[in-house]
Amino acid sequence: MNDLLDSLNPEQKAAVTLGEKSALILAGAGSGKTRVLTSRIAYLLQSDMAYPSEILAVTFTNKAAKEMLTRLSTMMPVNVRAMWVGTFHGLCNRMLRLHHNEAGLPASFAILDQSDQLSAVKRIMKANGISDEEFKPREVQNYINRCKEEGLRAKDAPINFQRGSAFREIYDLYEKILIREGACDFAELLLRSYELLKNHPLILEHYQNRFHFILIDEFQDTNKLQYRWIKLLSGIGEPGRRPNSVFAVGDDDQSIYAFRGANVGNMQDFVREFKIGEPIRLEQNYRSQGNILDAANGLIANNSQRLGKKLWTEAGEGDKVRVYSAPSDVDEAAYVVDTVKEYADLGTPYKEMAILYRSNAQSRVLEAEFTRRGIPYSVYGGLRFFDRAEIKNAISYMRLAENTADDSAFLRVVNLPARGIGAKTIETLINFAGDNGISLYDACGYAKGAAAAKLEVFRAIIEDLREKKDELPLSKFVDYTVEKSGLKEMYELDPNGSERLENLRELTSAATGYVDAEAIDEEDEEESVRDENMTALQGFLSHASLEAGENQAKADQDAVQLMTVHASKGLEFNLVFITGLEDGLFPHGNSMGSNKDLEEERRLMYVAITRARKNLYITLAERRMLHGTTRYSSQSMFLRELPEENLKWLSKPGYTDSDDSDDYSSGGSGYGFARGSKFSRRGSSDWSNNNYRESGRTYNSNMPEWAKGILGGKLEKQQENKIRAKIDNGSPYKSGDRLLHEKFGAGTVLSTKGVGEELVLQIKFDRSGVKDLLYRIAKKKIS
Numbered sequence: 001m002n003d004l005l006d007s008l009n010p011e012q013k014a015a016v017t018l019g020e021k022s023a024l025i026l027a028g029a030g031s032g033k034t035r036v037l038t039s040r041i042a043y044l045l046q047s048d049m050a051y052p053s054e055i056l057a058v059t060f061t062n063k064a065a066k067e068m069l070t071r072l073s074t075m076m077p078v079n080v081r082a083m084w085v086g087t088f089h090g091l092c093n094r095m096l097r098l099h100h101n102e103a104g105l106p107a108s109f110a111i112l113d114q115s116d117q118l119s120a121v122k123r124i125m126k127a128n129g130i131s132d133e134e135f136k137p138r139e140v141q142n143y144i145n146r147c148k149e150e151g152l153r154a155k156d157a158p159i160n161f162q163r164g165s166a167f168r169e170i171y172d173l174y175e176k177i178l179i180r181e182g183a184c185d186f187a188e189l190l191l192r193s194y195e196l197l198k199n200h201p202l203i204l205e206h207y208q209n210r211f212h213f214i215l216i217d218e219f220q221d222t223n224k225l226q227y228r229w230i231k232l233l234s235g236i237g238e239p240g241r242r243p244n245s246v247f248a249v250g251d252d253d254q255s256i257y258a259f260r261g262a263n264v265g266n267m268q269d270f271v272r273e274f275k276i277g278e279p280i281r282l283e284q285n286y287r288s289q290g291n292i293l294d295a296a297n298g299l300i301a302n303n304s305q306r307l308g309k310k311l312w313t314e315a316g317e318g319d320k321v322r323v324y325s326a327p328s329d330v331d332e333a334a335y336v337v338d339t340v341k342e343y344a345d346l347g348t349p350y351k352e353m354a355i356l357y358r359s360n361a362q363s364r365v366l367e368a369e370f371t372r373r374g375i376p377y378s379v380y381g382g383l384r385f386f387d388r389a390e391i392k393n394a395i396s397y398m399r400l401a402e403n404t405a406d407d408s409a410f411l412r413v414v415n416l417p418a419r420g421i422g423a424k425t426i427e428t429l430i431n432f433a434g435d436n437g438i439s440l441y442d443a444c445g446y447a448k449g450a451a452a453a454k455l456e457v458f459r460a461i462i463e464d465l466r467e468k469k470d471e472l473p474l475s476k477f478v479d480y481t482v483e484k485s486g487l488k489e490m491y492e493l494d495p496n497g498s499e500r501l502e503n504l505r506e507l508t509s510a511a512t513g514y515v516d517a518e519a520i521d522e523e524d525e526e527e528s529v530r531d532e533n534m535t536a537l538q539g540f541l542s543h544a545s546l547e548a549g550e551n552q553a554k555a556d557q558d559a560v561q562l563m564t565v566h567a568s569k570g571l572e573f574n575l576v577f578i579t580g581l582e583d584g585l586f587p588h589g590n591s592m593g594s595n596k597d598l599e600e601e602r603r604l605m606y607v608a609i610t611r612a613r614k615n616l617y618i619t620l621a622e623r624r625m626l627h628g629t630t631r632y633s634s635q636s637m638f639l640r641e642l643p644e645e646n647l648k649w650l651s652k653p654g655y656t657d658s659d660d661s662d663d664y665s666s667g668g669s670g671y672g673f674a675r676g677s678k679f680s681r682r683g684s685s686d687w688s689n690n691n692y693r694e695s696g697r698t699y700n701s702n703m704p705e706w707a708k709g710i711l712g713g714k715l716e717k718q719q720e721n722k723i724r725a726k727i728d729n730g731s732p733y734k735s736g737d738r739l740l741h742e743k744f745g746a747g748t749v750l751s752t753k754g755v756g757e758e759l760v761l762q763i764k765f766d767r768s769g770v771k772d773l774l775y776r777i778a779k780k781k782i783s
């Protein structure tokens, strides 16, 4: 116990050892909020203030929940499963499985993820003759989710200002269909769980009597309904009841989910309604070196809407924040990967490095460069494993085995592999099912003619799976499903199917891993999974929907972490790159018109900066290909807001012709922007002269833009396109291509050998004869 407290500073200690009352810890990034929250749980248990079963802790991601449990179990022997630790969605799912009857759900209710939800909206619109040109399904989806987050059912939903009552009517249809299908979308998990508590006093009382200690991390990003859910569980304001302790930690400067309904006003409401008095403040930052912290503080000082906090560190100044500006996104990626490599060579593990970006679309070029250079990376929160088509297909069979009313799953696989069930048959089924209020699966039984036999084949498969799911252990059932559904054979026959088969095998491993994890939890358990009415299959299917792509990297894999800034919240890394610091990208173009949105973008940048422990790089590109178009941007306004004394602008004076090295430190690729160009900024000592290089050509920065365009831009563009072609298709050159080398002059490609880093071009130069050139090095000199 003393160990536990000794490692904390006095303010942290005071927070951890608070009595059984409610508190708000309001503190900046890296000040130990999450650590305080975990330590408090340990303290409550060790000092016998609480049994594990009395604790409910809310984390922002599944991964954070898992880490918290792991940390706790290393601190002490603890009955992990008796504690409820998870995300709001995870906890609500757990509660709904236990009380599905009262909640009006089948035991085996399916969870629709965002894309399932969108398909359902589209399907419902179509079935009701509402064209998706008139109303965008995505807008409808957002409307439904916003309503649910406000706690509003369709009957109480507001009339959309522009759309009149149409959205509300679609919401109403959607609500009915979901009930019939026994399915919950993400927002529904919360709303239903809230209603369950609200409408069932006995259940509410049970949990109020149970969870004496409620702890919430990242409180600034809770939405209204989540706050109401917490309030219900706390029993605050109920006459004659001593409310449970709610211990909330948060940072208003890191509130970045307003667009998703998060309500930073919850903090003020909490202080008022729970009679908090003064929030506890933590001011010492333990994460970042001085320059990084000062840069973050300097940036966020530009926001006007702040509760106000100070942050200081005992750590030294450390390195300045490096800023690197590249001519194009491809060069930016090359620079990032080069730098990653340098740090790796000096001993920084890959998994201690993160590349952050504002938009998911930015990851493609980065990923291509990592792949090309053979450096392991994983995209955190990117396309989830469970979102891959082949995985969704297999999961859909399992979902149907679990719940035949799951129309989303039905539609996905009824004709996959192809069984000759055509669009016409499906349409008839949908109409029939809709008219009769039954599931598509049940509607199959009424089909006539040739279609009937085909549908019967499908039904027989599902019926077989329904039997097997209770007989086979989970991982065997996964294998059996893949086989029996015909998916295995389908991918075996597909010449490009091997990766998909590989992923399906990975699904079996995921199932095995899932069961093992549950089993470990259960060792010192009285409450088992089954007590919670969740079979292994149900648990696994919930996991498939709720897992947010946080565990892409295999646990033991040392890989660079790529993620959006949003996904990086709460995490920390020794080395961080924030990429794409261009106006319109970061801050995002949508935010530029409104000060409120701009302040949210600035908070996002604040989150990004404060992820770094030791080294931080900020990069930008003058030219970027996004969504199929090339955009030219100027540097982000946020760069100008960072205190100059904490930055070091990197630039690359030209390299010499004789130098074939790929090493930046010796001036390798020589990109940068001159002072005075639209990309330059305040004077930098790094600039030794006005000459700079783009793609192997020396320009004088005084050269007019139009001349650069004619003399250089075109060639450079061609070269860049070739690099892009390479990223997408392998070698950018094929035999017979003519090219121009800076040193050897014009030549014809004879052949190409190898790929990626090893790609070698054999070129016959008109003047200098045949040469084998390593493309990786030569690329900067050819056009």
Ligand code: ATP
Pocket (backbone or CB within 6 Å): 007, 008, 009, 012, 027, 028, 029, 030, 031, 032, 033, 034, 035, 036, 251, 254, 285, 286, 287, 569, 570, 571, 572, 610
């Ligand atoms: P964020 O706002 O980004 O979520 P946070 O306030 O939750 O940050 P933590 O992640 O809890 O901060 O802590 C940041 C880092 O500082 C962690 O590595 C943590 O272990 C370390 N740390 C926190 N408190 C102390 C302390 N008293 N002594 C040493 N290290 C500490």
Ligand code: MG
Pocket (backbone or CB within 6 Å): 033, 034, 035, 217, 570
């Ligand atoms: Mg934290």
